[in-house]
Amino acid sequence: MKSAVIVFPASNCDRDAQTALTALTGTKPFMVWHGDTEVPDVDLIVLPGGFSYGDYLRCGAMAAQSHIMRDVKKKADAGVAVLGICNGFQVLTEAGLLPGALMRNADLKFVCRPVELVIEESQSAFTRRYSKGEHVRFPVAHGEGNYFADDATLDRLEGEGRVLFRYAPGDNPNGSARNIAGILNEKRNVLGLMPHPERASDPLLGSISGRPLFQSLIDTLS
Amino acid sequence: MKARVFVTLKNGVLDPQGKAIGHALNNLGFDSVGEVRQGKVIDVELAERDEAVARARLKDMCEKLLANTVIEKYEFELKP
Numbered sequence: 001m002k003s004a005v006i007v008f009p010a011s012n013c014d015r016d017a018q019t020a021l022t023a024l025t026g027t028k029p030f031m032v033w034h035g036d037t038e039v040p041d042v043d044l045i046v047l048p049g050g051f052s053y054g055d056y057l058r059c060g061a062m063a064a065q066s067h068i069m070r071d072v073k074k075k076a077d078a079g080v081a082v083l084g085i086c087n088g089f090q091v092l093t094e095a096g097l098l099p100g101a102l103m104r105n106a107d108l109k110f111v112c113r114p115v116e117l118v119i120e121e122s123q124s125a126f127t128r129r130y131s132k133g134e135h136v137r138f139p140v141a142h143g144e145g146n147y148f149a150d151d152a153t154l155d156r157l158e159g160e161g162r163v164l165f166r167y168a169p170g171d172n173p174n175g176s177a178r179n180i181a182g183i184l185n186e187k188r189n190v191l192g193l194m195p196h197p198e199r200a201s202d203p204l205l206g207s208i209s210g211r212p213l214f215q216s217l218i219d220t221l222s
Numbered sequence: 223m224k225a226r227v228f229v230t231l232k233n234g235v236l237d238p239q240g241k242a243i244g245h246a247l248n249n250l251g252f253d254s255v256g257e258v259r260q261g262k263v264i265d266v267e268l269a270e271r272d273e274a275v276a277r278a279r280l281k282d283m284c285e286k287l288l289a290n291t292v293i294e295k296y297e298f299e300l301k302p
Contacts (some may be wrong), residue, residue, distance in 0.1 A: 057287070057288075058290055061287065061290070065287065093292075094290065100292060100294075101290055101292040101293045103235070103293060104238055104239065105238075106236065106238055107238070108239065108242060109239050146236075148235065148236075148292070149292070150295055175236070175238075188275070
């Protein structure tokens with residue numbers, strides 16, 4: 001599986017993603033600068049966590065307008081898998097590749113800790129190595145991860161099996177609607193999630209429960 | 223021409239910052255304060271001279287960047 005990680009100014013999980021992808025796919029991902037106009041021909045594009053453009057205006061708003069995102073959109077439309085983690089999720093909503101928006105955490109606090117997640121759906125390229133209902137622990141680290149969408153959109157996401165990750169009951173760190181932690185687009189090739197699977201992919205980091213996400217992608221895309 | 227753009231959260235969208243400000247005002251003894259909502263003000267200088275054209279351009283700017291219309295609404299005023 002060939003992959004690329006997009007690097008925006010103030011991305012700070014780009015190298016975490018690079019390390020996890022290199023270890024699990026055996027191939028180094030392309031690191032693609034935001035000012036470039038084309039993503040190399042790959043199977044997976046990762047939008048990493050961080051504080052792209054200093055979170056100016058709104059988290060992800062500036063990155064969504066960057067040169068490289070035009071090509072990311074084009075490739076997403078053509079079916080290339082796109083994974084947005086944390087700030088990457090914010091960029092995907094701002095770019096219109098995923099519905100809804102990520103708002104300030106309901107308690108206004110930056111939250112940085114492992115959270116318990118429930119795999120809501122294993123029928124996807126991103127979660128086929130998990131079982132439905134399985135509990136996993138990924139770290140979160142964000143101040144604006146409070147997922148918001150109108151009720152019609154939320155009903156549709158749930159009805160179409162597009163909510164892949166939910167915070168376990170009682171462990172919602174940010175006030176997200178219906179405990180939503182990660183969602184798919186309609187074509188099921190774009191996933192955005194606030195928790196960090198790449199930071200749960202090595203025993204040294206205390207958890208490897210993020211590995212099956214990358215292994216699912218390898219199964220599907222290799 | 224100068225424009226002032228106001229971006230605020232839509233009604234019904236939770237505004238925890240506004241709530242915190244409201245609580246702080248109550249704590250300071252401003253008992254009459256009810257709901258508080260926080261927003262942004264963005265000043266934009268425009269080369270356009272025609273007001274209708276400027277308004278159309280501003281609307282486009284708000285829709286494309288200045289506001290996230292999933293959660294925010296916007297309005298603007300023009301000054302010559």
